[in-house]
Amino acid sequence: MCCLSKPIKRKKNDVKVKVKVVNKRVKTKPPSTPSLNLVCDIDTLRTLIKKNKVRVVDVRKRDEYLKGHIKTAVSLPLAELLSNDDPESIINILNNLGISNDTLVVIYDDTFGALASRVAWSFKFVGHRNVALLEVTYDNWKKLGLEIERKSNKYSKVSHSIDIDYSIFADAEYIENAQNDKNKIIIDSRERLNFLTEHIPNSKNIPYTMLRSENSILRNPSELKRFMENRGIDLNNEIITYCGSVGTLSGLAFFALKTAGISNVKLYPKSFKEWKSLGKLKTEFKDANYWDLSAE
Amino acid sequence: MAKSIDYDVLSSAKNKELETNEKWGLAEESEYFANKVKLYRQDKLNADEFRRFRLQNGAYGSRLNSEFSMIRIKVPGGDITPTQLEKIASLSESFSIGSAHVSTRQNIQLHWVQLEDVSEVFRGLAEVGLTSREACGNTIRNVMCSHFAGVCPNEPFDTTPYAKAIARFFLRNPICQNLPRKFKFNFSCCPEHGYVRIADVGLVPTVRDGVRGFRVYLGGGLGAASFIGHLLEEFTPESRLLSTSIATIRLYDRLGNRENLARNRMRYLVSEIGWEKFQGLLLKERILVEATISIPTKKSYDGFLNTGDLNNTSISSSSTKSKIKLPVINSNSADTPYTRWLNTNVVAQKQSGYYSVYITLGAGDITSSQLRILAECIREFSLEKKARNTPQQNFLVRYVKADQLPKVFQKLSGNGLGNPGANTIVSTVGCVGTTSCNLAITNSHRLAKEIQSKFLELNIDLDKDFVDSTIKISGCPNSCGQHEVATIGFYGGATRIGTSMVPIYTMLFAGSTGENGELGKAIMRIPAKKVLDVVLKIFEHFKKERTGNEKLNEWIYKISNGNGAGEIKNVDDMKKLLLPIIELPAFSAAPDFYKDYGTDTNFVAKTARGECAA
Ligand code: HEM
Ligand code: SF4
Numbered sequence: 001m002c003c004l005s006k007p008i009k010r011k012k013n014d015v016k017v018k019v020k021v022v023n024k025r026v027k028t029k030p031p032s033t034p035s036l037n038l039v040c041d042i043d044t045l046r047t048l049i050k051k052n053k054v055r056v057v058d059v060r061k062r063d064e065y066l067k068g069h070i071k072t073a074v075s076l077p078l079a080e081l082l083s084n085d086d087p088e089s090i091i092n093i094l095n096n097l098g099i100s101n102d103t104l105v106v107i108y109d110d111t112f113g114a115l116a117s118r119v120a121w122s123f124k125f126v127g128h129r130n131v132a133l134l135e136v137t138y139d140n141w142k143k144l145g146l147e148i149e150r151k152s153n154k155y156s157k158v159s160h161s162i163d164i165d166y167s168i169f170a171d172a173e174y175i176e177n178a179q180n181d182k183n184k185i186i187i188d189s190r191e192r193l194n195f196l197t198e199h200i201p202n203s204k205n206i207p208y209t210m211l212r213s214e215n216s217i218l219r220n221p222s223e224l225k226r227f228m229e230n231r232g233i234d235l236n237n238e239i240i241t242y243c244g245s246v247g248t249l250s251g252l253a254f255f256a257l258k259t260a261g262i263s264n265v266k267l268y269p270k271s272f273k274e275w276k277s278l279g280k281l282k283t284e285f286k287d288a289n290y291w292d293l294s295a296e
Numbered sequence: 297m298a299k300s301i302d303y304d305v306l307s308s309a310k311n312k313e314l315e316t317n318e319k320w321g322l323a324e325e326s327e328y329f330a331n332k333v334k335l336y337r338q339d340k341l342n343a344d345e346f347r348r349f350r351l352q353n354g355a356y357g358s359r360l361n362s363e364f365s366m367i368r369i370k371v372p373g374g375d376i377t378p379t380q381l382e383k384i385a386s387l388s389e390s391f392s393i394g395s396a397h398v399s400t401r402q403n404i405q406l407h408w409v410q411l412e413d414v415s416e417v418f419r420g421l422a423e424v425g426l427t428s429r430e431a432c433g434n435t436i437r438n439v440m441c442s443h444f445a446g447v448c449p450n451e452p453f454d455t456t457p458y459a460k461a462i463a464r465f466f467l468r469n470p471i472c473q474n475l476p477r478k479f480k481f482n483f484s485c486c487p488e489h490g491y492v493r494i495a496d497v498g499l500v501p502t503v504r505d506g507v508r509g510f511r512v513y514l515g516g517g518l519g520a521a522s523f524i525g526h527l528l529e530e531f532t533p534e535s536r537l538l539s540t541s542i543a544t545i546r547l548y549d550r551l552g553n554r555e556n557l558a559r560n561r562m563r564y565l566v567s568e569i570g571w572e573k574f575q576g577l578l579l580k581e582r583i584l585v586e587a588t589i590s591i592p593t594k595k596s597y598d599g600f601l602n603t604g605d606l607n608n609t610s611i612s613s614s615s616t617k618s619k620i621k622l623p624v625i626n627s628n629s630a631d632t633p634y635t636r637w638l639n640t641n642v643v644a645q646k647q648s649g650y651y652s653v654y655i656t657l658g659a660g661d662i663t664s665s666q667l668r669i670l671a672e673c674i675r676e677f678s679l680e681k682k683a684r685n686t687p688q689q690n691f692l693v694r695y696v697k698a699d700q701l702p703k704v705f706q707k708l709s710g711n712g713l714g715n716p717g718a719n720t721i722v723s724t725v726g727c728v729g730t731t732s733c734n735l736a737i738t739n740s741h742r743l744a745k746e747i748q749s750k751f752l753e754l755n756i757d758l759d760k761d762f763v764d765s766t767i768k769i770s771g772c773p774n775s776c777g778q779h780e781v782a783t784i785g786f787y788g789g790a791t792r793i794g795t796s797m798v799p800i801y802t803m804l805f806a807g808s809t810g811e812n813g814e815l816g817k818a819i820m821r822i823p824a825k826k827v828l829d830v831v832l833k834i835f836e837h838f839k840k841e842r843t844g845n846e847k848l849n850e851w852i853y854k855i856s857n858g859n860g861a862g863e864i865k866n867v868d869d870m871k872k873l874l875l876p877i878i879e880l881p882a883f884s885a886a887p888d889f890y891k892d893y894g895t896d897t898n899f900v901a902k903t904a905r906g907e908c909a910a
Contacts, residue, residue, distance in 0.1 A: 192393050196361075205410065207390075210413070227413070230413065231412045288360060289741070290408055292745070292894045293397060293408075293661060293741065294395045294663075295661035
């Protein structure tokens with residue numbers, strides 16, 4: 001998605017790169033406990049890396065990581081997290097990556113932020129507050145000529161406390177109860193044709209493709225806010241997102257909705273795959289041959 | 297302080313091209329639309345009022361699902377820039393289905409857009425100068441212009457600026473915001489290319505005593521009942537184009553039928569009061585218009601015309617004035633994919649050394665990534681840096697130099713855009729049918745794609761006998777697929793065979809476009825799943841029985857007029873030949889024959905209220 005026609009040549013060290021930011025920069029707070037926005041811009045991350053104040057997490061496949069990654073980044077392939085994603089295992093992962101309660105974490109991937117979102121959500125879920133998505137993908141970071149390295153990073157083990165945040169979590173039963181609640185909106189973040197084919201009854205479709213801009217994994221907050229307003233979604237509504245299988249696309253939607261200023265957002269990580277396997281009701285739309293319009 | 301260099305990851309250099317096309321869209325209309333949707337959702341605006349508003353702004357309801365809209369983006373004259381194509385690509389990805397659809401009237405449609413997101417699409421369109429305003433509704437629809445205008449060896453002058461000036465003059469113009477029904481202008485480049493006889497106003501350029509002008513045809517149009525337009529007068533000088541257009545619209549606005557939905561196009565008015573009477577009234581009306589037209593009105597039109605002309609003067613290279621047909625580059629080895637493509641998709645322009653290149657689509661569909669490739673292609677290889685979309689649901693990239701053609705092909709074919717057959721029967725036209733239209737009975741869209749892939753598989757594009765012939769398919773009698781002007785046309789319907797419902801098509805023969813265009817004649821009804829067999833059978837007999845170098849369209853024309861020279865002399869012979877083929881096996885033996893393309897359940901003809909007249 002993000003592609004710049006010309007990679008930018010940077011001069012050594014003394015260059016300060018200015019980038020249009022998607023989110024406001026980190027507000028200056030006492031240096032010991034800085035906090036991150038949901039999306040971290042390039043500039044901020046580079047500064048944090050320089051100051052050694054951040055744990056960068058690369059969620060791509062391990063061999064991709066080994067070929068090159070953002071400076072200081074650790075490797076956590078999404079599959080590794082998903083293979084065992086109960087809260088204790090996630091805490092274990094945090095400990096092994098050297099992420100303690102106060103560590104700032106910035107996560108990136110090479111799939112428009114969806115994988116990073118799923119990992120970031122998991123960290124939030126077990127009680128890690130300071131986590132953000134990098135505004136660009138690795139591919140873009142590299143194209144911009146920013147700092148990368150090949151050496152595998154390892155940090156000393158720490159001990160993260162556990163404080164599960166059920167306010168951002170939904171399961172099938174929760175969805176079922178939400179279906180007829182006017183104040184709760186279920187959002188399907190798969191693409192339009194998949195949604196038309198079948199979806200959870202009463203859900204609305206906000207495809208993940210709607211959320212990104214040409215150069216950033218998420219559009220800017222005012223744009224996202226306007227989209228929600230158009231849809232008649234109130235900032236006070238509770239929203240539950242789901243997608244096709246493991247909560248990646250809907251993870252991205254989770255962060256988009258938060259960015260839009262909606263405070264109560266939940267993710268149904270097991271998503272439509274589980275919903276169908278449980279034999280729950282779904283809405284199908286068979287009165288039109290919309291797939292035949294696709295030129296794929 | 298360290299020195300800083302600025303770069304801006306959010307914008308790209310591309311935006312500079314904007315100036316090459318006019319601005320049709322207005323950003324404020326997007327916000328206005330968003331607000332109306334909110335009012336409608338809050339029940340503060342009634343459904344009828346909202347529907348009228350929605351259609352005026354270019355958004356149709358989608359098939360049996362009013363949550364979603366189809367947005368019809370107008371491309372006046374079919375003229376479109378790479379930046380505009382890229383914007384459509386990203387809007388489709390964000391809000392539609394990741395593909396766009398080129399229509400039969402030079403619009404580009406985005407389907408299955410959530411009603412609440414329509415305003416966002418409008419916003420994006422306005423950013424690149426596009427609009428969908430008055431693409432639907434009872435007003436002046438997209439003004440068409442031959443995609444060869446400006447490069448056609450037979451044209452007396454380029455009609456594009458006139459088409460655009462007319463489009464510009466009537467867009468948002470109070471005199472046409474509430475006509476009895478939709479109203480269509482079609483400009484051609486020469487007597488051969490263009491859909492001038494099936495428009496409310498069709499215009500063929502001509503020059504008399506050194507004065508530019510038109511032969512104006514009025515009252516044509518396709519639909520459940522179709523008519524061929526009448527010639528208003530031998531010569532209408534360009535100075536009277538505006539007054540003639542205004543007079544026609546005023547007359548229609550005043551006299552047109554506003555009661556009967558099925559008979560309110562201008563062609564019914566013409567046929568009811570008779571052409572002579574209509575013609576007389578019109579000529580009088582024009583005198584009135586000319587006597588009363590205000591200077592600012594006239595000036596605004598002249599202004600539009602001049603901008604259009606200026607845009608085009610940049611490339612006026614030497615033109616060969618001889619009356620040649622658009623020649624196809626001939627090559628000996630017809631078998632490499634490149635030469636195949638060259639033979640059917642590349643035509644010489646009147647500007648020597650320049651060629652126009654067709655991009656063959658499947659029933660007009662193109663993905664977002666393909667749109668981006670197309671945009672790159674235009675930037676890289678077209679001197680005018682624009683493209684045209686065609687009523688055959690393809691694109692035409694013009695002003696390409698001969699030595700660039702292999703590179704163009706390489707780029708296109710690497711991305712699924714290099715199919716041959718554009719100017720042959722292979723390039724099948726299909727309306728959207730049951731993929732999105734409320735009125736559709738059959739999946740005409742898929743059928744068109746099936747026929748195209750079968751033809752490609754059979755190498756039919758290699759056969760010169762099929763050049764200039766067409767197959768066009770509509771999913772119901774309304775003719776959005778223009779089946780009446782095809783060599784072989786089809787429109788969808790339903791019938792009962794035994795105890796089962798079956799999707800069927802009525803086949804028509806010998807329709808044609810151009811100044812001498814004629815409407816096709818209905819031949820017989822064919823079950824959807826037998827259409828391909830029937831067409832191939834017709835080909836087989838054509839090959840056996842045609843005389844000399846007769847091409848398919850010529851042979852079909854003879855048969856439909858009862859002048860066949862072989863075993864098949866007329867339509868009745870043809871029917872006899874085909875009857876055995878269209879017979880269906882028993883339902884229990886072959887249930888698939890009773891189903892439509894793209895559906896695995898039994899066929900039912902489901903339709904809802906259409907919005908064509910709203
Ligand atoms: C009674 C209702 C309708 C009638 C009589 C009608 C008739 C027509 C006709 C005659 C054309 C022909 C092309 C031409 O003028 O050269 C056309 C174009 C078209 N129509 Fe319809 N139509 C109707 C409703 C619809 C609906 C409901 C849809 C789908 C939402 C639709 C989609 C199209 C499309 C895609 C085109 C292509 C041309 C364009 O870009 O304007 N039509 N229509
Ligand atoms: S011809 Fe019929 S099916 Fe096709 S688009 Fe028009 S109204 Fe719909």
